[in-house]
Amino acid sequence: MNILVINAGSSSLKYQLFDMRTESILAKGICDRIGIDGNLKHTPVSNGKPVFNSSIPLPTHAEAIKAVIEKLTCADFGVINSLTEIKAVGHRVVHGGRKFSESVLIDGDVLDVIKSSTWFAPLHIPANLMGIDACREAIPGVPQVAVFDTAFHRTIPDYAHIYPIPYKYYQQYDILRYGFHGTSHRYVSAKAIEYLGGKAAGTKIVTCHLGNGSSLAAIKDGKSIETTMGITPLEGLPMGTRSGSVDPALVYILANLGGDKPTDYALDILNKESGVLGISGISNDFRDLETAAGIDTNNGEMLEGAPVNERAKLALDVFCYHAVKFIGSYIAVMGGLDALVFTAGIGENSPYTRAGICRLLNGIGIRIDMSKNGCRCGGKFMNITGEGSIAKVFVIPTDEELVIARDTIAIIGDF
Numbered sequence: 001m002n003i004l005v006i007n008a009g010s011s012s013l014k015y016q017l018f019d020m021r022t023e024s025i026l027a028k029g030i031c032d033r034i035g036i037d038g039n040l041k042h043t044p045v046s047n048g049k050p051v052f053n054s055s056i057p058l059p060t061h062a063e064a065i066k067a068v069i070e071k072l073t074c075a076d077f078g079v080i081n082s083l084t085e086i087k088a089v090g091h092r093v094v095h096g097g098r099k100f101s102e103s104v105l106i107d108g109d110v111l112d113v114i115k116s117s118t119w120f121a122p123l124h125i126p127a128n129l130m131g132i133d134a135c136r137e138a139i140p141g142v143p144q145v146a147v148f149d150t151a152f153h154r155t156i157p158d159y160a161h162i163y164p165i166p167y168k169y170y171q172q173y174d175i176l177r178y179g180f181h182g183t184s185h186r187y188v189s190a191k192a193i194e195y196l197g198g199k200a201a202g203t204k205i206v207t208c209h210l211g212n213g214s215s216l217a218a219i220k221d222g223k224s225i226e227t228t229m230g231i232t233p234l235e236g237l238p239m240g241t242r243s244g245s246v247d248p249a250l251v252y253i254l255a256n257l258g259g260d261k262p263t264d265y266a267l268d269i270l271n272k273e274s275g276v277l278g279i280s281g282i283s284n285d286f287r288d289l290e291t292a293a294g295i296d297t298n299n300g301e302m303l304e305g306a307p308v309n310e311r312a313k314l315a316l317d318v319f320c321y322h323a324v325k326f327i328g329s330y331i332a333v334m335g336g337l338d339a340l341v342f343t344a345g346i347g348e349n350s351p352y353t354r355a356g357i358c359r360l361l362n363g364i365g366i367r368i369d370m371s372k373n374g375c376r377c378g379g380k381f382m383n384i385t386g387e388g389s390i391a392k393v394f395v396i397p398t399d400e401e402l403v404i405a406r407d408t409i410a411i412i413g414d415f
């Protein structure tokens with residue numbers, strides 16, 4: 001049974017087609033620059049056919065989906081013979097609001113609820129909806145499932161998700177800390193529980209999803225009880241270009257510098273010009289920052305004699321420092337720690353960042369094996385726990401698309 005997974009952004013649409021009998025990827029790809037000019041990169045994985053990578057006009061998401069389906073089924077680049085081989089579509093939807101604590105089959109009512117969440121994520125939800133509409137048009141009658149980034153965090157208790165502002169905003173407007181990257185935190189925490197022996201009850205795990213957007217979560221008994229992101233993905237850790245948590249009055253101070261669009265100016269600075277890019281002035285990409293700071297990105301060691309850009313080094317230090325502040329508080333609220341998990345682009349690939357965070361946790365007894373940490377995970381699980389550590393330290397590659405495909409199968413059943 002084949003499941004198409006769609007992750008639609010405002011100007012891009014990523015896809016993977018899974019054969020769920022073996023959970024293997026048949027093809028994957030990305031439509032870029034939708035609404036601008038358009039490019040499609042399509043990679044057949046299962047049959048050795050060539051990669052298609054070319055500019056093609058993609059004025060809307062509907063054209064993008066049509067192009068994807070054409071490539072999936074055509075003779076030269078295809079992996080299936082006809083559309084009937086796609087049993088269902090799973091969509092990543094960035095915000096499920098207060099209503100959705102798990103994935104759902106999309107119908108008119110579900111679409112209405114998703115639409116009503118638009119004001120929480122005005123850039124992402126319309127794009128997600130365009131992806132859903134485009135699939136409904138291109139493959140009518142094929143069931144579609146929504147998998148929400150926020151759903152896994154709906155187990156966070158009231159006292160942790162409520163903002164200390166007047167209660168009416170919570171009651172009337174659903175303003176609360178939702179958290180994001182839930183699909184990733186759910187996947188890697190479930191894997192960590194397997195490596196800890198398979199029983200969720202009693203486990204205390206901190207998952208670190210460190211990518212261009214980064215968030216941490218505290219997972220107790222297999223359930224999310226706290227996470228760093230809030231009502232939007234701006235709260236929490238400093239990130240590639242996002243500030244993370246700052247004094248809220250800073251918005252006002254920045255807005256006063258913003259001329260005739262004060263709020264947009266302040267939010268643009270905090271979302272697009274801050275984080276490690278803002279501090280370093282060099283890049284939001286950790287590879288660039290490590291290289292500028294004289295670090296060997298392969299093993300995280302300092303390169304002898306290499307010049308060290310101090311602001312790049314400072315940006316990396318700030319990132320690790322804030323991560324540790326959150327990790328420490330999560331260990332406190334859970335009353336201990338069984339496993340610290342690193343995942344996503346930086347978590348999986350940056351030995352320097354993992355070592356930087358764990359070095360600051362040395363004082364509370366968390367240790368890593370530096371030679372194991374210096375290895376490339378290459379998409380595989382690594383146990384980098386050091387001698388005498390009070391908790392395991394794992395590197396677990398995330399796979400949000402597989403979770404979406406699994407949820408989709410589970411929901412459609414024998415549809």
Ligand code: ADP
Pocket residue numbers: 210211212213214240284285286287288290297344345346349350351
């Ligand atoms: P997102 O999905 O949020 O866009 P990813 O999870 O793909 O992000 O992570 C992207 C980040 O991963 C980039 O900032 C990049 O710096 C970092 N990254 C990828 N490979 C490496 C590496 N070898 N060393 C350090 N950082 C890396």
